[in-house]
Amino acid sequence: MDHNKQQDTAHAPAQRKEMTRRQFLSYTLGGAGAFMAGGAILPMIRFAVDPILQKKEKGNFVKVIEESKVTSEPTEVKFKVHQVDGWYESDPKLSAWIAKGDDGKIFALSPVCKHLGCTVSWAAESPTEYHCPCHGARYTKDGKTLAVAPKSLDEYEVKLDNGWVYLGPIEPNTRA
Amino acid sequence: MFKSMYNWIDERLDITPMWRDIADHEVPEHVNPAHHFSAFVYCFGGLTFFITVIQILSGMFLTMYYVPDIINAYYSVDYLQHQVAFGAIVRGMHHWGASLVIVMMFLHTLRVFFTGSYKAPREMNWIVGMLIFFVMLGLGFTGYLLPWDNKAYYATKVGLEIAGSVPYLGDYIKELMNGGTIVGAQTLTRFFAIHVFFLPGALLALLAGHFIMIRKQGISGPL
Ligand code: HEM
Ligand code: FES
Numbered sequence: 001m002d003h004n005k006q007q008d009t010a011h012a013p014a015q016r017k018e019m020t021r022r023q024f025l026s027y028t029l030g031g032a033g034a035f036m037a038g039g040a041i042l043p044m045i046r047f048a049v050d051p052i053l054q055k056k057e058k059g060n061f062v063k064v065i066e067e068s069k070v071t072s073e074p075t076e077v078k079f080k081v082h083q084v085d086g087w088y089e090s091d092p093k094l095s096a097w098i099a100k101g102d103d104g105k106i107f108a109l110s111p112v113c114k115h116l117g118c119t120v121s122w123a124a125e126s127p128t129e130y131h132c133p134c135h136g137a138r139y140t141k142d143g144k145t146l147a148v149a150p151k152s153l154d155e156y157e158v159k160l161d162n163g164w165v166y167l168g169p170i171e172p173n174t175r176a
Numbered sequence: 177m178f179k180s181m182y183n184w185i186d187e188r189l190d191i192t193p194m195w196r197d198i199a200d201h202e203v204p205e206h207v208n209p210a211h212h213f214s215a216f217v218y219c220f221g222g223l224t225f226f227i228t229v230i231q232i233l234s235g236m237f238l239t240m241y242y243v244p245d246i247i248n249a250y251y252s253v254d255y256l257q258h259q260v261a262f263g264a265i266v267r268g269m270h271h272w273g274a275s276l277v278i279v280m281m282f283l284h285t286l287r288v289f290f291t292g293s294y295k296a297p298r299e300m301n302w303i304v305g306m307l308i309f310f311v312m313l314g315l316g317f318t319g320y321l322l323p324w325d326n327k328a329y330y331a332t333k334v335g336l337e338i339a340g341s342v343p344y345l346g347d348y349i350k351e352l353m354n355g356g357t358i359v360g361a362q363t364l365t366r367f368f369a370i371h372v373f374f375l376p377g378a379l380l381a382l383l384a385g386h387f388i389m390i391r392k393q394g395i396s397g398p399l
Pocket of ligand 1: 228231232233234235236238239242253267270271273274277312315316317319320321322323371372373376
C-alpha cells in the first residue's frame with residue numbers, strides 16, 4: 001500500500017450502514033414538524049369542507065293545486081318547503097309551472113334556467129314560450145330548450161291523489 | 177422636533193439604511209414622464225397598487241357597519257350608504273375602485289407586454305402578476321355577493337353554475353364555494369371570510385413577492 005492511499009483511508013469517514021446523525025435529526029425534526037403542521041391544518045380543512053359532507057335531505061311530496069284547475073296553459077303555483085341552511089331554518093316559497101300536456105298528462109316544470117340558474121317565466125303573449133331574463137334562454141311549453149340553455153327545464157315528480165296534484169323531487173325533463 | 181425624534185430612533189435602530197434601500201433610487205430616464213411624456217405608461221403598476229391600498233382601507237372601514245348575515249346584510253349596506261356621514265363616498269370608493277383596479281391592472285399588463293418586460297429574467301414576475309390577477313377577480317366575485325340584493329344573488333348563482341360546469345369536479349367545487357346546496361346563509365359568511373381575510377392575505381403576500389422581485393431585478397430597459 002502506497003503512502004498516499006494509506007493517508008486517504010485513515011481520513012475517509014467510516015462507511016457505516018446506519019444513518020448518519022444528520023439524517024436522523026432531519027428525519028425526526030421533519031417528522032415532528034409535519035405532525036405539528038398537520039395537527040394545526042387538518043382540523044381547519046375538515047371544518048371548511050363540512051357543508052359538502054353533511055347528509056342531504058330528500059324532498060317530500062307537497063300538495064299544490066286541484067287537478068281540475070290545471071289547464072293546457074302553464075300556470076305558476078307557489079308552495080312552501082321547509083329548508084335548513086346551517087343555523088337558518090325557513091319555509092321559502094318555491095314555484096313550479098304546471099300544465100296539461102298535449103298527451104293529457106299533468107306535468108310541472110322547475111323555473112330554474114338550465115343555462116346558469118336564473119328564474120324563467122311563461123310568456124302568455126306570443127311567442128308563447130318560457131323566457132329567461134338573464135341571457136335570453138327560451139323553452140317550449142314542454143320545457144324543451146330552444147336557445148342558449150344546453151338542457152331542457154327540469155321537472156318536478158308529479159303525483160295525483162284524490163283530485164289534488166302533489167309535487168316531489170326534481171328530475172331531468174322527460175318530455176322534451 | 178421631528179428631526180430630533182428621527183435622530184433619537186435612528187441612533188438606536190439605524191433606520192436610515194433601511195428606507196434608503198427601499199426609496200432612494202434614481203428613476204431611469206426612459207421611465208420618467210418628465211423626460212418622455214409617453215413614459216406615463218410606466219405609472220400603471222403604481223396606480224394599480226394605489227387603488228389596491230384604497231380598496232383595503234375603504235373595505236376595512238366598511239366592515240365597521242357591514243354584517244355578513246342574510247337577514248341584516250342588505251339593511252346594513254343600505255344604512256351605511258344612506259344614513260352614515262360620507263357613507264356614499266366610502267362605499268363609492270370601494271364600489272368604483274373595484275372596477276378601476278381591474279382597468280389599471282389591465283393597462284399595466286399591456287405595458288409589460290408591449291415593452292417585452294416579461295422576458296428573462298423576469299418570467300417569474302409575470303407569473304406572480306397573473307396570480308395577482310386571479311386573486312383580484314376572486315375579490316371582485318366574492319365582494320359582489322356581500323350587499324345581498326337581487327343582483328348580488330343572481331350574479332353569484334350564475335358564477336357558481338359556471339364553476340359547476342368544470343368537468344368531473346364541478347359539482348364539488350360549486351358545493352364547496354356554496355357552503356351547501358343553495359346560495360344562502362352559509363354562502364354569505366363564506367364569501368365574506370374569503371373576501372376580507374383569505375384573498376387580501378394572499379394578495380399582500382403576492383404583492384410583496386412582486387415588489388421584491390422588481391427591486392432585485394430592476395426595471396426593464398428602454399425599447
Ligand atoms: C383589492 C381588493 C378588493 C376588491 C377588488 C374588492 C371588491 C369588492 C366589490 C366588487 C364589492 C361589492 C361592492 C358593491 O356592491 O358596491 C365589495 C364589497 C365589500 N368589500 Fe371589498 N374588495 C377588495 C378588498 C376588500 C378588503 C380588504 C375588505 C375588508 C377588509 C373588503 C370589505 C368589503 C365589504 C365589507 C363589502 C360589503 C359592503 C358593500 O357591498 O359595499 N374588501 N368589495
Ligand atoms: S341563466 Fe337563464 S339564460 Fe342564462
